[in-house]
Amino acid sequence: xxxxxxxxxxxxxxxxIIAGIVYFFAANWPEMGREAKVGISIGVMAAFYIxxxxxxxxxxxxxxxxxxxxxxxxxxxxxxxxxxxxxHADSYWLFLAWLVPTAVLAPLTKERLxxxxxxxLLQLACWFYYFPSAYRIEWTEWSSFGLLLLFxxxxxxxxxxxxxxxxxxxxxIAMHGWLLAVGVTGFSYGRDAWWPYVYAVLLAGLLxxxxxxxxxxxxxxxxxxFAGLFLLIQYIRLLADHFETWLLLxxxxxxxxxxxxxxxxxxxxGLFSAETKAGRRFLAAxxxxxxxxxxxxxxxxxxxxxxxxxxxxxxxxxxxxSIFGFVVPASLGWxxxxxxxxxxxxxxxxxGLTMAWEVSRAALFIYAIGLAIGLVRSSDSGVRxxxxxxxxxxxxxGLDSVVDDxxxxxxxxxxxxxxxxxxxxWSGAPPLxxxxxAFGALGIATSVDVFAADGLYVxxxxxxxxxxxxxxxxxxRLERKVASVYFVLYLVLKYYELAWNLLHKSVSLLAAGVVLxxxxxxxxxxxxxxxxxxxxxxxxxxxxxxxxxxxxFSFLGYTVWQKExxxxxxxxxxxxxxxxxxxxxxxxxxxxxxxxxxxxxxxDGNGRVQVGLRKGEDGVxxxxxxxxxxxxxxxxxxxxxxxxxxxxxxxxxxxxYGIESYFVPEKTGEKWRESARFAYVRVSKNGDALxxxxxxx
Numbered sequence: 001x002x003x004x005x006x007x008x009x010x011x012x013x014x015x016x017i018i019a020g021i022v023y024f025f026a027a028n029w030p031e032m033g034r035e036a037k038v039g040i041s042i043g044v045m046a047a048f049y050i051x052x053x054x055x056x057x058x059x060x061x062x063x064x065x066x067x068x069x070x071x072x073x074x075x076x077x078x079x080x081x082x083x084x085x086x087x088h089a090d091s092y093w094l095f096l097a098w099l100v101p102t103a104v105l106a107p108l109t110k111e112r113l114x115x116x117x118x119x120x121l122l123q124l125a126c127w128f129y130y131f132p133s134a135y136r137i138e139w140t141e142w143s144s145f146g147l148l149l150l151f152x153x154x155x156x157x158x159x160x161x162x163x164x165x166x167x168x169x170x171x172x173i174a175m176h177g178w179l180l181a182v183g184v185t186g187f188s189y190g191r192d193a194w195w196p197y198v199y200a201v202l203l204a205g206l207l208x209x210x211x212x213x214x215x216x217x218x219x220x221x222x223x224x225x226f227a228g229l230f231l232l233i234q235y236i237r238l239l240a241d242h243f244e245t246w247l248l249l250x251x252x253x254x255x256x257x258x259x260x261x262x263x264x265x266x267x268x269x270g271l272f273s274a275e276t277k278a279g280r281r282f283l284a285a286x287x288x289x290x291x292x293x294x295x296x297x298x299x300x301x302x303x304x305x306x307x308x309x310x311x312x313x314x315x316x317x318x319x320x321x322s323i324f325g326f327v328v329p330a331s332l333g334w335x336x337x338x339x340x341x342x343x344x345x346x347x348x349x350x351x352g353l354t355m356a357w358e359v360s361r362a363a364l365f366i367y368a369i370g371l372a373i374g375l376v377r378s379s380d381s382g383v384r385x386x387x388x389x390x391x392x393x394x395x396x397x398g399l400d401s402v403v404d405d406x407x408x409x410x411x412x413x414x415x416x417x418x419x420x421x422x423x424x425x426w427s428g429a430p431p432l433x434x435x436x437x438a439f440g441a442l443g444i445a446t447s448v449d450v451f452a453a454d455g456l457y458v459x460x461x462x463x464x465x466x467x468x469x470x471x472x473x474x475x476x477r478l479e480r481k482v483a484s485v486y487f488v489l490y491l492v493l494k495y496y497e498l499a500w501n502l503l504h505k506s507v508s509l510l511a512a513g514v515v516l517x518x519x520x521x522x523x524x525x526x527x528x529x530x531x532x533x534x535x536x537x538x539x540x541x542x543x544x545x546x547x548x549x550x551x552x553f554s555f556l557g558y559t560v561w562q563k564e565x566x567x568x569x570x571x572x573x574x575x576x577x578x579x580x581x582x583x584x585x586x587x588x589x590x591x592x593x594x595x596x597x598x599x600x601x602x603x604d605g606n607g608r609v610q611v612g613l614r615k616g617e618d619g620v621x622x623x624x625x626x627x628x629x630x631x632x633x634x635x636x637x638x639x640x641x642x643x644x645x646x647x648x649x650x651x652x653x654x655x656x657y658g659i660e661s662y663f664v665p666e667k668t669g670e671k672w673r674e675s676a677r678f679a680y681v682r683v684s685k686n687g688d689a690l691x692x693x694x695x696x697x
Contacts, residue, residue, distance in 0.1 A: 003527075005473050005523065006520055006523055006524045006527070007061060008472050008473055008480070009473075009516055009517075009519060009520030009523065010061065010062055010065060010517070010520050011065070012472065012487070012513075012516050013513045013514075013516035013517035013520060014065045014068075014069060014513070015487070015488070015491065015513075016509045016510070016512045016513030016516060017069075017509070017510060017513035017514070017517075018069060018072055018073075018076075019491045019495075019509050020505075020506045020507070020508075020509030020510035020512075020513060021044060021073070021076055021506070021510075022076060022495070022506075023495065023502045023503075023505050023506035023509060024502075024503065024506035024507075024510070025037065025041065025076060025079070025080045025083065026083075026495070026502050027501065027502035027503040027506060034084050037080055037084060038077075038080070038081070038084070038556075038560055041073070041076060041077040041080045042077060042553065042556060044073050044076070044077075045070055045073035045074055045076075045077055045552070045553075046553075048066050048067075048069035048070035048072075048073050049066075049067070049070040049549055051063075051066040051069075052064075052066035052067040052069070052070055056537075057536060064111060064113075067105075067109065067111065067114075068111070068113055068114065068117070070549070071101070071102050071105060071114060071117065072117075074098065074101065074552045074556075075094075075098040075121075077556055078094050078097055078098055078556070079094060081556065081559055081560065081563070082094055082661075083663040084563075084663075085563045085567075085690055085691075086659065086661055086662050086663055086690070086691035086692075091128065091132075092124075092125045092126070092127075092128040092129040092132070095121045095122075095124040095125040095128065096121075096125045097555070098121050099118055099121040099122055099125055101548050101551065101552050102114055102117055102118040102121060103118040103122075104544075104548050105545065105548055106118050107163075108541055108544050108545055108548070109537075109541075109545065112164050112166065112167070115162070115164050115166075115167045116166065116167060116170065119158070119167055119170055119171060119174070122154070122155075122158075122174075123174055126151040126154075126178070129147070130144075130147055130148065130151075132656075135592075135594075135598070135654070135656050135660050136654065137651045137652075137654060137656075138651065138652050138654060139651065140652070143606070143651075144185055145182060145186070148178050148179075148181050148182045148185065149178075149179075149182060151178040152175045152176075152178035152179045152182070155171045155172070155174040155175035155178065156171075156175050158171040159171045159172050159175065169218060169219075169222065172219065172222055173222060176222070176223075176226040179199055179202070180199075180226065180229065180230065180233070182195060182199070183195050183196060183199060183230070183233070184233070187237070196230075196234055199230060200230070203223060203226065203227045203230065206219075206223045207220065207223045207224065207227065210223060217282045220286070221282070221285050221286060221289065224262070224286065224289045224290075225289050227293075228258070228289055228290075228292060228293030228296075229293075231254070231258070231293060231297070232293065232296050232297065235251055235254070235297060235300065236300070239251075239300070239304065243304065243308075244308075245305065245308055245309075248301045248304045248305045248308070249301070249305075251297050251298070251300060251301035251304075252297075252298060252301045252302070252305075254297050255293075255294040255295070255297035255298035255301065255343075256294075258290060258293050258294045258297065259290060259294040259339060259340060259343050262286070262289075262290040262294075262339070263290065263337065263339050284381075284382070287338055287339045287342060287382065288342075288382075290339050290343070291339060291342040291343045291346050291382075292346070294339075294343045295342075295343050295346035295347045295350060296350075298343070298347045299346075299347050299350035299351055299354075302347070302351060303318070303351060303354055306318055306321075315355040315358030315359055316355075316359060316363075318351060318352075318354070318355050319351075319352055319355040319356075319358075319359050319363070321351065322347075322348045322349070322350075322351035322352035322355070323348065323352065323367070325348070326344045326345065326347050326348025326351065327344075327345060327348035327349065327352070329344060330342075330344035330345040330348065330383075331345070331374055331378075331383070334380070338380075338382060341380075341382075341383070342382050342383070342386060345383060345386050345387075346386055349386065349387075349389075349390040349393075352367075352390075352394070353390075353393055353394070353397075356393075356394060356397045356398075357397060361398055361401055361402060364394055364397060364398035364401075365398050367394060368391060368394045368395045368398060371387055371390060371391040371394065372391055374387060375387045375388060375391060375420070376423070381431070384431060384433070385431070385433045388417070388420060388431070388433045388434050388437065389433065389437070391416075392413055392416070392417060392437050392441075395412075395413060395416060396409060396410075396413055399412055399413075406445075407445045407456060407457075407460065410441045410442070410444055410445035411441070411442070411445055411460070413437070413438075413441040414438045414439075414441040414442040414445070415438075417434035417435070417437040417438035417441065418434070418435075418438045420434035421434040421435045421438060430476070430479070432478055432479070432482060435471075435479065435482055436482055438467075439464075439467070439468075439482065439483070439486045440486075442460065442463065442464050442467065443464060443486060443489065443490060443493065445460050446460045446461045446464050446490070446493070447493055447497065453500070464490065465490075467483075468483050468486060468487050468490065471483035472484065472487065491509075563690060566682050566684050566688060566690045567682055567690060567692065569684070570682030570683050570684045570688075570689075570690065571644050571682065571683045571684075572680060572681070572682060572692075573613055573621045573644050573646070573680070573681045573682075573683050573689075574615075574619055574620050574621055574678055574679070574680055574681075575595050575596075575597070575613075575620065575621055575678065575679045575681060576595065576596055576620055576622075576677065576678060576679075577593045577594065577595060577676060577677065577678060577679045577694065578593070578594045578595075591661070591662040591663075591664060591676065591694065592660060592661060593659065593660050593661065593662060593679060593691075593694070594660070595657075595659075595679070596622065596623065597611060597613070597622075597623045597646075597655065597657075598654065598655055598656075598657075598660075599653050599654060599655070600623070600626065600650070600653055600655055601653050602626060602653075603626070603629070603650045603652065603653050603655065604652060604653075605650075605652070606649075606650060606651045606652070607629065607630040607649070607650065608629075608630055608631070608647060608648070608649060608650075609626060609628070609629050609630075609647070609648050609649070609650045609655060610626070610627040610628040610629075610645050610646070610647050610687055611623060611625075611626055611627060611645070611646050611647075611648060611655070612624040612625045612626070612627045612637055612639055612643050612644070612645055613643065613644045613645075613646055613683075614640065614642070614643050615642060620678065621644065624637065624639075624640075624643055625637025627639065627645050629650075644683050645683075645687050646681075646683050646687050646689050647686070647687030647688060647689070648689075657689050658688075658689055658690075659679065659681050659689045659690070659691040661691075662676075662679070662691055662693075662694050675696045676694040676695065676696060677695075677696055677697075678694065678695050678696070678697065679691060679693070679694050679695075680692045680693045680694070680695065
């Protein structure tokens with residue numbers, strides 16, 4: 001127990017310190033100059049790596065966290081340089097540059113978490129390449145298809161070469177995510193006429209391979225999950241085009257086919273045995289997927305049929321049909337097949353929820369009481385999970401109609417689910433579903449972006465942190481995992497919260513991290529723990545790791561030197577702007593800028609373009625002509641003395657110059673958005689641009 005508490009303490013201290021560093025630099029404190037920011041960020045990275053080198057040989061657990069901290073600190077330093085020199089917010093180049101050393105260090109150090117981080121960075125790089133946040137790209141049909149298919153193929157290769165099962169499974173999920181994106185984005189390109197058939201064949205082939213040949217349960221579950229999601233997306237798309245009785249009836253038949261075929265097919269393969277623990281888990285997971293897919297199809301179809309057939313539309317009719325036609329029979333049919341029973345229950349709850357806002361409060365609360373009684377009396381874990389979710393939703397809708405403060409509604413839901421969890425733990429079978437829902441309700445209630453910041457807000461945050469701390473330090477294994485996920489989500493939520501300054505939050509997190517670290521060190525020494533099995537790398541591995549770390553520092557130094565030279569020697573260009581005001585993933589608030597040179601109608605295709613800028617009588621530089629496209633000079637523009645050539649990347653008529661983001665201190669974005677009208681840009685001799693300042697004049 002004490003050893004686990006020590007590990008948890010170190011992990012929490014590490015997360016608080018890393019989050020505090022991110023918050024600190026994202027605050028973009030104006031009193032701190034460029035040199036100080038760069039020096040601190042590089043110093044933090046060096047401190048993590050030095051601590052890792054000192055600890056890995058004798059304190060493996062802490063040494064591993066320090067190594068991971070060094071990798072994360074490198075990414076934070078990269079993000080800071082982008083912020084300091086006003087490059088792209090959330091640029092794919094940032095995540096790509098972060099990915100390369102991380103992907104090299106992961107196999108060298110055999111650190112699984114680094115492999116997971118590298119895979120996540122790969123997905124972010126792909127995402128922000130296709131969906132850039134600071135500007136918009138109109139991809140052509142085949143460019144879109146080729147890129148998304150390439151992203152899926154890269155993840156497919158990683159599945160085969162990965163030595164870590166977790167990374168392979170995550171890559172498999174990412175691969176299907178990108179393949180689904182091919183279909184979803186294809187709606188606007190007309191690709192939906194043929195791609196669904198291709199993806200359906202691929203899903204069928206993968207399902208057959210993992211079911212019959214490889215007999216890999218986890219991949220069967222993942223493939224089934226994406227097959228159900230794909231089927232639901234296609235059904236909704238068809239309903240949008242053909243909302244007719246025949247299609248809705250086909251939807252019902254499809255739901256029945258999914259329900260029946262899934263169970264029969266799985267049983268005939270002999271892939272699982274309900275006599276083993278792993279088999280029971282697999283059966284439960286597969287039943288959940290079948291229930292989700294079949295109930296979603298059936299609910300949408302039944303609701304559509306009712307709307308088409310009912311002459312006088314009454315919400316009570318469908319509400320009572322959901323109860324007595326589905327929920328009650330499923331609750332009484334305890335001898336039925338579990339998947340059938342769960343599907344009927346889910347359909348009943350889903351249909352009822354569509355009408356919950358239309359029926360009376362009395363009906364809702366009476367139904368909620370009935371659900372609570374059924375929940376306590378039921379011994380079926382699947383029924384309890386579904387009923388817990390339904391009870392929470394119905395009760396939330398009912399309370400929302402009588403209570404004005406949404407936080408009180410969420411607090412009530414947290415108490416109800418907390419009570420259900422406590423009852424389950426007291427009875428010897430603590431359920432995770434009410435714990436997950438309780439944390440979710442309490443976590444949303446702490447969000448100041450949705451609700452007011454007052455005394456209740458402070459109390460809710462204290463309650464959330466206290467509950468997280470209890471389950472992180474005293475909970476069972478699955479409870480600790482739930483609390484860990486919510487702790488990370490809580491830190492992410494606080495980053496985007498506006499009532500509490502990022503600078504103040506960073507100081508609080510750093511202080512909490514230091515206190516946790518000191519307390520954990522004291523606890524470790526008091527209990528006399530000795531950490532055996534330190535990491536001892538071979539000389540070759542050590543040299544490679546050292547080379548990667550040196551390359552990271554060198555890259556940061558070269559980037560700073562390059563940007564500073566551009567600031568010192570580049571030509572000054574004044575451009576008109578149209579500002580926006582979002583917040584970056586890592587770098588804080590920034591102004592998204594658009595220029596009149598951001599759109600050049602004469603451009604087509606994609607590649608590199610050199611654009612001539614000419615200074616007008618008002619001192620503003622404007623487009624004089626296109627100098628060259630992909631290295632070939634264009635006719636019609638002859639540079640004149642004083643013209644400045646700026647280089648950009650174009651996709652169709654849209655051009656990106658790398659000066660589309662200007663980072664500002666927290667909560668000043670609105671002021672800059674209203675007043676800023678001009679941007680001052682430094683342009684080097686080869687056309688590289690760096691945004692120096694924005695101004696109203």
